[in-house]
Each structure stands twice: as C-alpha cells, then as structure tokens.
Amino acid sequence: MNPHLLTILIFLPLLAAAVMLTVPARRQSAYRYIALVTGLFQLVLSGGMYYLFHPKGAGISQERLYQFVDHIPWIRLDMGGLGRLEIDYFVGVDGLSMPLLFLSALVMVIAIGASWNVQKSAKGYFVLLMTLDMAVMGVFSALDFFLFYVFYELMLLPLYFLIGIWGGVRREYAAIKFFLYTLFGSVFMLLVIVGLYFSVTNPDTGAHTFNMLYMMDPANYVSGSFFSALANQELFSIPARLLGFIVLFIAFAIKVPIVPLHTWLPDAHVEAPTPISIILAGILLKVGGYGILRICFSIFPDAAVQSAWWLGLIGVVSIIYGALVALTQHDLKRMIAYSSVSHMGFVILGMASLTTEGTAGAMFQMISHGFLSAALFFLVGMLYDRVHDRGIYHFRGLATLMPRYTVFVALAFFASLGLPGFSAFIGEVFVIIGTFNAESVNGLLPRWMAIAGSVGILLSAAYFLWTLQRMFFGQPYLKGGGAWSKALTDASPRETAIMVPMLVLALVLGVYPALAFDKINASVLALVELVVGN
C-alpha cells in the first residue's frame, strides 16, 4: 500500500501551474488563490507526512530505511559496449529531508502570502513560483543523482526570471550575478556526477547507475574507476575523491553561502521582490546545506573527514565575517542578508564537527533559520510595501507609529540573536557543543573554533539591537515626512496572520525542540556513523 504521497507533494504545484495556464490573464486574482490553495494543501500534506514519519527511519545509505519511497525505472538505455544506462525516478524521505520538506511547504505559503499584491503579469509570476515550488520539493526528495540534478537546475531558471523581471532597480545585474555564481557551481557538479556514474554500478544488475545510495557504498565502485577509493586516482595531483568532494562542496557552498562565495546573496536579496527573498533565505540556502550532508558527506565520507578542519574554518569565517559586515549596513534587507551569511556559517561549522550534536545542531539551525529568515524578510517587505524604502537611517521611532509591527520585529530579532527559548538558540548551541566536543570525540576541530563561533552570537546581538534602537526607538522621524507617516500603517490582519504562526513556531521549537530532534536524530546518527565510522 503506497499512496505516493511524496510524488503528489512534489508534482502538485505542476498541476497548479497547468491549471493557471488555462485561466485567462484578465482574471488576475485567480492565480494567487490557486497558488494559496496549492500551498496550503502542500503544507497539510507535508505536515501529515511529518507526523506519520517514523523517527527510526534513519535513511542515509539504506533504501529500506527511507520512507514514502517511490522507486520506478525512468530511463533505460542500452549503450552497447558501455552497458545499460540506468536512471530511476527514485524519491524518498529520511530525517534529513523530512523537516526540510515541511519547512519548504511552510515558507512557500508565506511567500505566496507575501505575493498577494503582485500586479505585474501575475500569470507568469505564479506559474514560475509553482515551478520553483516543484523543483525544491524534488531536490529534497530525489535519491537518484540525475533526478536530483534535474530538479536542482530547474530551481535555477524560475529564480533567475523571478529576480530578473519582478525585481528592483538593479535586478538584471543581481539576476545575472546569481545565475553565474550558481551555474559555475553546477557545471562542475555535472562533471562529478558523470564521473560517479562511471565509477559506480548497481550490484544487482551490474549496470552503471545514478542511484545515490549505491554511491555511498564503497563496495559498488568498479575497481580502478576514477572515484574508487582503492584506485587512488589523481587529477592535477589532487586525489580524485578529494577533488570530487571539493567540487561538489563548492557547488553547494555557493548556495549556503560561504565566505568568500557569498557576494551574490546580498545583491540578489536586495533586488529580489519580497517573496523571492523569503524563498531564497528560507529554502534555497538550505538546499546548499542539505546537499553537503546528503551528497558530499555521504558519497565522499573519507574526503569529508580530511577536509573537516577547513570546513570548520570556513564556517567560523562566515559566522564572524557575516556578522561584522552586517554591523555596517545601511539597508535593512542587506543587513539581514549578511546576518544570513553569519547564521548559515553555523550550519557549516556544525557539519564540519562530524559529531551527532553538531550535525543535529546544523539541521536544527537550517530549520530555525528557514522560517526566521523568512519572517525577517517578510518584515522588511512590510516596510518596503508601505514607503518603498528600506534605509535604516531613514526611519526613527517606528515603535510609536507601528506598535504591533515593532513587537513582531523585536520578537524576530531576539529570536534570531539566539535568545534561549527561541529556536535559533538551540541550533547555535548544539553546533557549538558539537564543535567543542569534536576535539575529544574525533579530534577533527580545535576548540578555538567553538569559541570563535560563539563570538558570532555576541555580534548578532550588536547588529540586531543597534538596528532596533536606530529605527524603532527615539522620537519619530521619517525621511519621507508626513506622507510616510500616513503610509506607515500598523500590521494588517493578513500580515499578522502570517507573522504570528512563524513566531509561535520559533518559540515552540525553542521550548520543545524534541519536535524536530525526534525526527532528525536517527538519520544524524546514521550519517555520522557513515562518515566517521569508516
């Protein structure tokens, strides 16, 4: 009995897009309702799956431990002397992907809510949004590398157009920058995929395969093949497996993003319309983190262990650098974009520790940052919608003008700066505990990295509180004068309805993190075992 829930979850937006295409363009408001219904349905579906998800389903390298699996042959091509080409439609869920699927569905609903007032060719906008929705769901579910790559690339195009057409003044520059950065990563990724394909065979059929789970088992590598651990092949005098790991890591790390591959992010965020910023921060960055765990670490565990120190360093640098740069920003959105760089640095650091605490913390941080950053960008959008300005120095004393909005901002800021009781605290603390313990558990990371990482928590208090004080406190003063103070109305019911659940979620996960950890733990244990156990 397999109701194909996961497949329905992935392709539902495609159906919605198809329906939208049949709706005549003059019925503008129909699109957003179709999108909203789809989003809510996905949210309920993924919520139900989350609830049904068995916490013992570790997944990682064992197909039988995945849940909601659909595995059917997709492309079978006899290539003569080269054997048979095997590409499967293979999707399934484990503790790494389940929370991220739910998160994606949630962030999508928020993004649709934030798209409510899109006027410019609404049809195209919502069709692209639905395509993007399908692609991200697919990325988090695919277990066949070819399928993964298809979804991964499919994600890129709608985003490029959504930024490039619906974005701000410098939208084209931002879109192209985003496109080039990401393309740079994925082109090389394709080479590694091909290399892996020719190195790995399906033990049952003997054919070459794109099945990721087979790639995780050293026994499936053809002896003497490029990525075989035993063959010790080298390219440019770098061991092949290390090279493969580095290439894949860079591809995903661009998405995370890490310093110094992060400069697309502030521009993309600043130019992107609010809903796209929400999706970028809430979902896209997590694709990077997810890819590192699912693919880089699982397929090249040996290289992951070798590179752990460097990854830890990258994490720490991103944390501190992002926070420091956030301190000097004058544009609220750019400030939050850099804070994302800093907060995502914790994800890298936690993974690099290769301890259960650190990796679980990295997962938790991704979830927490997912909806908190979505909330932050939504809040920026609320301001921008009203006065088309985001300059931190252009506002003062907003607390007097917009009290409810101020409560939301203050809660979101305090949640983001890692106050105990909110989710970000749990994520960051687990990352640091993991890093701290790494020295005695596996000796991969030195303790100073834990301490340097925690300095980031301190800096985040500085930039968030500074912003709060600069924009919200003091006597009201607005750059736009009376016109602005008329435009700056307090949070509307629609906006309140979107904000409240997210802040409640931040609080609930902070007070009762077991809601997420219960689903994550088994997979994290299996992953750490797979990587360090070798």
Added chain:
Amino acid sequence: MIDLIWLIPLLPLVGFLLNGLGRNVLSKPLVGLLGSGVVLASFLLSCGVFAEVYTARQAGEPAVFIQSVFEWIAAGSLEVSLSFLVDPLSAIMLLIVTGIGFLIHVYSIGYMKHDAGFAKFFAFLNLFVFFMLVLVLGSNYAVMFIGWEGVGLCSYLLIGFWFKNKEFASAGKKAFVMNRIGDLSFLIAVFLIFNTFGTLEFTGVFPQAAGMAMGDTTLLLVTLLLFVAATGKSAQIPLFTWLPDAMAGPTPVSALIHAATMVTAGIYMIARSNILFTLSPVTLQIVAAIGICTALLAAAIAITQNDIKKVLAYSTVSQLGYMFLGLGVGAFTGAFFHVITHAFFKALLFLGAGSVIHAMGDEQDMRHMGGLKKHLPITYVTMLVATIAIAGIPPLSGFFSKDEILAHAFSANKLLWVLGFVGALFTAFYMFRLLSLTFFGKFRGTTEQADHLHESPASMTVPLIILAVLSAVGGLLNVPSALGGGQALANFLSPVFADSAAVTGPFHLDHSTEYVLMAVSAVGAIVMAVVAYRQYAVKGTVPKADDAPRGVLAKLSYHKFYVDELYDTLVVRPLNALSVFFYRIVDRAGIDGLVNGLGKRVGESAQGIRLLQNGNVGSYIFMMVIAAVLILAFGVFNG
C-alpha cells in the same frame, strides 16, 4: 507545598501573558492587581516551600528537593531536563525575589500611575520575576542559563521602557550587549562543564568536582569563565559600565532588577558553584582582587556624582564588589548574607529616591533638591534607616554582613581588609552626602517644584516602611558568635557550602581581634558620616556645576575615570572600522571586483556567439541536450 514548586515561576508568567495580551483592554487597577497578585501568590507559595526547607533543616537534613518538569533537550549525548532545585540557598532567594518583588510591584502601582505604558510595564516586570525565578530554581546550568539570559532581556526591555528617549534606548542596548559578553562566557563554561562531567545537573557536577584535585586546570578554566559571566551580570570590572546607564529605566526597575535581584545573580551562581571555586584558589584570588577593585573604583566615582540614582547605581556596583570580595576570601555565607541585607536597604534606597523624584516632578539632580525632610517625612526616615544600614553603622543590618566579609578578608590578607575598610569609609561618606544634599539644608529647586512637593501615596510609602524594618533588623539573621549570636544563616546554609568547608576547614578568628575590627570600621563609618553631614547639611555646600574647574582627582571621579571613553576607543571604534573595512574593501572592491571583472570579460567575449542566444526555449533545450551528450561522451572516454 514542595510539589507546587513549578507554580512559583509559572504564576508570574501567567501574569505576563495576561497583562501583555490584555494591555489595551484591561483597566489600570485590574492590571496592577493582576501584576502584584501573581507575585504575591508566588511569595506565599515560596513561604510554604521555605517552611518545609526550614523544618527539614531543623531536623538536621540537607533539605534538597528536585522537581523535574519535562525533558527539554535530548540529542546525541546531551540530555537536559527542565527541572527545579530547592535547597536552603534557593529557598532564601525565592523569598527575596518574590517578597521584594511583590513590594516593588505594589510601589509601582503608585509610581507608574500616570504612565501610558502601565500594563506593558507590569507585563515586563512579571516576566522579569518569572525569569529570575527560573534562574534561581534551575537544577542545572542550562536552566540557570535560560533564566540568566531571560533576566537580561527583561532588563533591556525595562531600561529602554521610555524608548522615545534616544539615550534611554541606547542604555538598554549597552546593558544587553555587555551582559551578553558575560553570557557568552557562561555558555562556554557550560560546554566545558558538559564536556568534563558529562552532565549539567548540579547534583551530578558537584560531587564529581569535589573529588578533583585542588588547582585542577579544567576547574580553573571553568571557574574563570563563570566568573567572567558573573562580572557581566553583577556589574564588576571590566563589565560594570552598563549598570549606571541602566538607571534610565523607571525607578522601581532600578530597585528590583538593578539593586535587589538580577545583579546579585552572579553572586548566587558562584555561591551555588562554591565547590568548583574552592578548588581553584587562583580564581578565588582573582575574584577577591576584582571585587575589591570594583568596590573602591565605584565608591570613588560615587562620591562626586550629583544624580541621585547615579550615586545609588555606583553604590550598588561597589557593594556588589564587597560581595565578590567575600566570595573570593571564602566567606560564602557572608557574601550571601550581604546579598540579603543589600537587597533590603538598596531596594529601599532606590524606592526612596523614586519617592523623591516623584515629588520633585522627575528631577534627579541633587543640586536642585535640599530640605525635603519636612515635605517627605516617611521617605526621609526610611531612607535614613537605609543609609545607616549601608554605611555599616551598628546595629543595623549592613554592619553585620559587611563585618563578616571584612573579618574573612582580614584573615585571608590584611591588605584586603585595609582596602575594604577604605571603601567602607567612602560608602559612609557618599551615602550621608546623598542624604544631606537631598533632605537637609534649603530647598534649591524651582518654585513650581516647591509647590508640587508632597509625600507619596500609601502604595509607595508602605513598601518603604516594610523595607526599612527589614533593613534595620536584617542583621539578626546571622549575628556572629563574637557578639553572642547563633549564626542562624550560616547553620541554615551549611549543607550548601559543606563540600567547600570540608576543603578549607572551619574559619576562626579570635574574638578580641574581631572586636577591634568591628570597632574600627564602626567608628570610621560614623566619622565619615559626620564629615559628610557637616559639609553638605550644616555648611550647606552645593556641588559644583558640570563645567566648573575641578582638581585632577575630582575630575577623574566626576568623569567616571573615563572608562566609557576608553572602551569606545579600544573596542567600539576598531570594531566599526573592521566592519567597514570588510564591507567596503574585501566584499565590494575585492570579491565583487573580481566577480564583476570576470563577468565583464565573459560578456565581451560572448558578443561573438551572441547569436546562439536567440530567446527560443526550444533551441535552449536542444543545446542543453547536445551539451549533456557531449559531457557524457567526455566522461566515457576518460572513464
């Protein structure tokens, strides 16, 4: 009653939620009733809990009760439960937090009566009490840390309560960020404790620690980190500058958070972890040194300040320094005794100052006060009691607690005693200076203010009277044996400090030496009180205007030894410069310059093959397939 421990923090949380959500709906009397009522209920429950602890102690039991609420975190090897611990130490803190908390809530009903943010104020105050109770009751370092950060948040919210004033909001931010430096240190200490002991529960950590060697490096590190955390919360060198600025908050906040409860959290935490510190003599020496230096520095600043709340703020910093001195010389009971008496008289002083400020129409500069004795008789008498108590003049409470700390300091190191004695002289001076400038001599304010002068309403004076009684008799809690006392507090707390006592052995000082020390400090305090009284009350000297020329020392003291300016130069500016450097140079010019340059190069060379990009999706897909095939083929031949 013990089964109801969880209700003690929960009630104020409920008060916070009700007042917070109903802030636009509920009437002011209802808000006040609700806000104070929940704290009173917690106080009554705390009394019940205390009674049980007391009974158990009388029966000779250690009286430790643990109540687990739920498992908070379980991931990897880390398991932390939200659980509460009641023992003699936390039982007393419960009474202080809820008891004084209740009085200050009642006082606030009168003090904040005309404020538009009345309900918000009570909500925040309730939230503070909640977090403070979590801090006190936590049975492990993680729960303690939640309370620790939570009180910092409430402190931030309440310091910046009048957020329309830019400086006030900025003071809140400063307090939070400086506290966070300490919190960070706390967090790292927690990691190290977990890494070393495998648990964060007090009942798991301390017995293991008791078995460790004296001077163990890990313990040294843990205690140093915990001490840095304490310097943040309890405003010690180098993290003390936020507390005087924190006076921007409404006066009841200064009384509750920045005098009686939150700022003593650092002392509570170290007293709780006493065995770790006892086994790290180096840390204890540092604690004592920082404590006495802070006590002296802050006292030296207090003698020239003219803002009534600033004087009290520096006095608080200074008195906290005494408590750390006590901890540093192993006088755990003495330090905690001073926490208790200080909570009484300093809360009273702040509330009294609030009563004065209220009567003066929000005037805080003592140069514009004077002669208020006859207008505010109750405020005057109660503040007089508190002043005598804090100055260390017998037989009021401050004398006993300070004496106990100084006696231990004497037996540890004579120099510490001398410095402590000098600090006590300063204390007597600045406190009687404050009293004289405020209540004696002629009124120096405007005629408008003179007409407005009035004694505060009963909701404000009754708490003053209760606190005055406590300040007067609080010393009876722990009368030293030299004076024929039974040392009730020391006996009550003895199980908490038992492990440390086993290491250090019993404290002993001859009675004759003790009499001499007591006499010297009492006489010294009285002399300084008289000097200040003659100078400011009898002669009627008024402190100089802000820009009047001052001697070097007076100038240093008046400008708070330029510590803020020093931090600004050493930390804030370099950090900002670094931040700008990273953004402008590294990010924009460096990385983006490279990317854009690359992009431009690609763009130029792409001009030629532009025809390939004709906007036809079909041809794109075709190209993609061709490319994929080419790549596959490349792989095949190289594989």
